[in-house]
Amino acid sequence: MLGFEDDPQLIDLLPVERQQRLLQLLQALVTQPLSLHEHYRDDAEPVEFNLETLAWLHCPQQPQVQQAAARLLEFVLFYVGKYRLAANLHHDTTEASFAELQRQHAALQASEARYRELSAQLQARVDEQVQVIEQAQQQLYETARLRSIGQLAAGVAHEINNPIGFIASNLRVADDYLDELSAKLPADPACALLLKDFKDLLGESLSGTQRIAAIVTDLKTFSNIDQADFVPCDLNALIGTTCHLLQAESSQALHIELRLSEMPHLAGYPAKISQVFYNVLDNAVKALAGAGTIRVTSRLGGDGALEVIVEDNGCGIPAADLSRLFEPFFTTRPVGSGTGLGLSVARDTMTAHQGEILVHSRLGTGTRVTLRFLCH
């Protein structure tokens, strides 16, 4: 492409038809035939533009008019060239300015896009932080609530432990006294009936105190009053003893299927882990209500976690209750038959062993509880 300062050819300044028109006018003036030649002719007059010879003007009949005609042609070409140069420069600078403008525009757009992206990133981080804060607040609230419940439970357990102790002890002594007293009383039927009733009353009271003592023990576990050091625990052995205990307590035969695999020992509190197994299995027994099977599986998980899975094909848990399972004192059982602490205690114990407890259940089909000990 021609730059504005490149020397133009004749054709760049005047198109062929204009050249011919000009030549016709010149011919009319000089009344002689004229011709323009692209190449040097000895007998022709050069036509110059800015030192550049553009053509040779030839007048065969009257060479003396050649010079004046050539100067006239140069005069015309000078003004045509002037316009051409200005127009070319204008075109060049306009293009350069436009290219510069486009470059700046592109740079501006890129920068705008960068800022938009940055703004989106910042917004995402703000949202993330807000979520973290909200979560932390929720946890803090939960922890504070649990701690206050734990403190209450610890206080109640401590206060009840002593009086229940001497009540139980006194009841046992009273029972002994009743035996001694019955030997000294006359053996008439009315007296015997009274004594038997008295003995039953004492027996019921004693079993009541035992139940209170058991609740107190649960409360103590729940509030983490007893802390001992971690010792190596054989989870399979703990499962075995817990099953025996349950079997012994139960009034009817339990169908417990054990599928235990070899597992490494776990560092932990054996009493508390047993308590977890007991609480979970006890729930399974109650869900079966005498009919059905419990399956206990122990295995080494893929990620190195020790897993104990307790499954039953009992009544299942209503969906509405699933979210409240681990809430302290939440129970669906009749008053007196559960404290509502079983699963909260289990979850706290699992947390203390860097583990987790997962509950899957379908109403009418059964429940699966997975205990995962992540650290061993």
Added chain:
Amino acid sequence: MADYLAHERKLTLKVVYYGPALSGKTTNLMQLHTLLRPQRKGELMVLETRDDRTLFFDVLPIGLRSENGLDLRLKLYTVPGQVQHDSTRKAVLSRADGVIFVADSQAAQQDNNANAFDNLADNLQKLGMDIEQLPLVVQFNKRDVPGAVDEDGLQARWRDTPWAPLCMASAISGQGVVESFRLLLERLYPALDREYQLADGEGIDAATFVRQLSMAEEGD
């Protein structure tokens, strides 16, 4: 950047008159057109607007032919001095072989001189040229104006630059115009000689180069 067409034996050079608005660039060119009698001289083409301000550029082609047939041409351009015509200035300055910076000697114009000189350096850099390497003559024009800044002070101020000594001119009366042009030709020659072997190949030594291109009417 000189333009050499080997098949035509044609070497075209470009000299640009640069400077602040109304410092007399076009006047310099008009005076050269009047005063110079170089071997070849074309028409002065002036593209001014209605109020005589340069809108695009002015151009004066001059030339010489060496005995070996080298067709050497020098195109002298002016740029528009007004600040707003910067893209035109840049386009005209592109590929220049030498620059004559025409400064205004009036005391009030010194800031404009400095701005225009910065603009020159800036545009040269954008065009990939180095102002320190480019043949450049600084002319302080309008010496005839009352209250023109003191010449000794100007020479002292520019002494440590590559462009000393400065040329003093009064272009309106033709004074110093040819001298400035000759000084530029002298500064332009060495680089051209290095690249095109003007002395050895074409028989054009520095003195011939300057004389042939800047022969003046008085015949000096």
